[in-house]
Amino acid sequence: MVRGRTTAPAGLTLGHEITGEVIETGRDVEFIKEGDLVSVPFNIACGRCRNCKERHTGVCENVNRERPGAAYGYVDMGGWHGGQADYAVVPYADFNLLKFPADRDTVMEKLPDLAMLSDIFPTGYHGAHTAGVTTGSTVYVAGAGPVGLACATACLLLGAAVVIVGDMNERRLEQARGFGCETIDLSEHGDVGAQIEQILGVPEVDAAVDCVGFEARGQGHEGAGTEQPATVLNTLMDVARPAAGLGIPGLYVTGDPGASDENAKEGQLGLRIGLGWAKSQYFVTGQCPVMTYNRQLMMAILYDRVQIARNVNASVIPLEQAPQGYAEFDRGAARKYILDPHGMVGAAA
Structure with missing residues (x-):
């Protein structure tokens, strides 16, 4: 959206990852109170439709006229304004908001x-969980951006024995190594299976997760730099063992006007589905239903079982510096930026 690659309309306030303090409530809000510190799942959900009642809050039927599912500040997701602003409005607040239960000082200390x-x-946890990561698993995570690093963190939290992260950005790979992951530099090595074999002794893993999505590029000296949107999915099918799970939280779109070929513009990729079928692998795709996981992960944070901000290298900047943050991230910065419009995070730090 920032690059102008999508059909997002001019004037849409971006920002689907929102955390904040409640300063006002609507007349129908019963349980959320002014002063509460809350996390806002990026899925907007009504809490009343069939999908919401079945905990598929990423595909709520009542918050987007075009199709199931909505999000703040996101293209084709209902037109809801996002949180990269001084204030944001949250619909169906009693259902959507996760109130932090700890005292204010503790919450502020752990706000990043x-x-x-x-x-x-x-989202990273969803990718790991749906891929079947569990105690003793070997896992390949494609992508060392913030979601990939969050997924690697989740794999370790779930008890994985070895987590291997692949990317073309050495700074991001260094970040992954900093909390116990093995890494593969995909700009140097196109044969992922061979690199996995050097680490594990076998060229396959128990589970694999795509944290890249439709902007994937070719691997190795020859392919690096060119858009090849099916590369990651095909690689995952290749390196995941028979009957393995593939978690796919990486974003894929139904339309990509800026794609390099006509098929990709319609969301059609050169997927080796026969390989996945022959290996009896299963795929789980789509938006993460955040409310399935956020409370448990909150407790892991509050009780010091995980340091996710450290692992993704969270960096707090003022709202006015958002354009600079976007530019730095686009150049490959190994950071996850937190925009702090009112200085609350900075003051707590």
Whole structure:
């Protein structure tokens, strides 16, 4: 959206990862009170439709006229304004908001970690959980951006024995190594299976997660730099063992006007589905239903079982510096930026 690649309308306030303090409540809000410190799941959900009642809050049927599912400040997701602003409005607040139960001082101390609960930590956890990561698993995570680093963190939290992260950005790979991951530099090595074999002794893993999505690029000296949107999915099918799970929290779109070929512009990719079928692998795709995970992950943060802000290298900047943050991230910064419009996070730090 920032690059102008999507159909997002001019004037849409971006920002689907929101954490904040309640300063006013609507007349129908019963349980959320002014002064509460809360996490806002990026999924907007009514809490009343069939999908919401079945905990599929990423595809709520009542908050987007075009199709199931909505999000703040996001293209084709209902037109709701986002949180990269001084204030934000949250509909169906009693259902959507996660109130932090700890005392205010504790919450403020852990705010950089708790800010990750609106999207990337649950999304990374969703990718790991749906891929079947458990005690003793070997896992390949494609992508060392913030979601990939959050997924690697989740894999370790779930008890994985070895977590291997692949990326083309050495700074981000260094960040992954900093909390116990093995890494593969995909700009140097196109054969991921061979690199996994050097680490594990076998060229396959128990589970694999795509934290890249439709902007994937080719791997190795020859392919690096060119858009090849099916590369990651095909690689995951190749390196995941038979009957393994593939978690796919990486974003794929139904339309991509800026794609490099006509098929990709319609969301059609050159997927080796026969390989996945032959290996009896299963795929789980789509938006993370944040409310399935956010409360448990909040407790892990509050009781010091995980340091997600450290692992994704969270950096607090004022709201006015958001354009600078976007530019730095686009150049490959190994950071997750927290915009702090009222100085609350900075003051707590």
